[in-house]
Amino acid sequence: MDIVFELKNVSYSYIKSQPALIDVSFNVLKGESLIILGANGSGKSTLLKLMDGLIKPDRGEISAFGKSILNLKDDQEYQFRRKVGYLFQDSDVQLFNACVFDEVAFAPLQMGLNPDRVKSMVEKTLESFGIAKLKDRPPHRLSGGEKKEGGFSINNGDKSRCLAFR
Numbered sequence: 588m589d590i591v592f593e594l595k596n597v598s599y600s601y602i603k604s605q606p607a608l609i610d611v612s613f614n615v616l617k618g619e620s621l622i623i624l625g626a627n628g629s630g631k632s633t634l635l636k637l638m639d640g641l642i643k644p645d646r647g648e649i650s651a652f653g654k655s656i657l658n659l660k661d662d663q664e665y666q667f668r669r670k671v672g673y674l675f676q677d678s679d680v681q682l683f684n685a686c687v688f689d690e691v692a693f694a695p696l697q698m699g700l701n702p703d704r705v706k707s708m709v710e711k712t713l714e715s716f717g718i719a720k721l722k723d724r725p726p727h728r729l730s731g732g733e734k735k736e737g738g739f740s741i742n743n744g745d746k747s748r749c750l751a752f753r
């Protein structure tokens with residue numbers, strides 16, 4: 588049983604007097620798809636931001652791939668970010684390139700991959716998400732759902748092993 592994420596007694600507050608998460612513990616196993624359901628404001632996005640290391644817990648421990656993610660050094664953070672993709676609830680904060688193709692190509696190009704390889708990777712990814720026809724479209728000309736698919740493709744084009752969304 589491979590554990591990918593391990594959360595132990597995680598608590599977090601944006602505002603001290605109003606805790607967003609209290610004492611949350613669970614594991615995510617390799618190959619597992621986990622759906623987190625809850626009312627608006629119940630802490631779903633906060634939980635995912637913690638698991639992506641975007642914010643740090645006030646208390647508790649979070650590990651990914653067997654290592655704590657709370658004090659990653661630059662090179663460890665780089666490796667972690669190559670494996671874990673995050674899809675923001677508000678797509679507009681994530682999409683900033685001139686067209687969908689450039690969005691999906693952005694991360695692999697930043698990673699220094701060969702542009703020809705990136706081109707074929709992006710084409711395959713867009714095809715697999717069924718959004719090849721949108722490749723030249725600017726993000727602000729997409730529907731909400733199409734923006735989400737674009738965000739998924741970005742993470743997939745980056746060869747992420749885990750995706751956290753919303």
Ligand SMILES: Nc1ncnc2c1ncn2[C@@H]1O[C@H](COP(=O)(O)OP(=O)(O)OP(=O)(O)O)[C@@H](O)[C@H]1O
Binds near residue numbers: 601607629630633634
């Ligand atoms: N930036 C912030 N500053 C202060 N409080 C925040 C902030 N973001 C979220 N909160 C509060 O933290 C709690 C959890 O919010 P969170 O965004 O994690 O909820 P959610 O389950 O994702 O909700 P939704 O279904 O509406 O997306 C809520 O009470 C919310 O008001």
Ligand SMILES: [Mg+2]
Binds near residue numbers: 631632633753
């Ligand atoms: Mg949310």
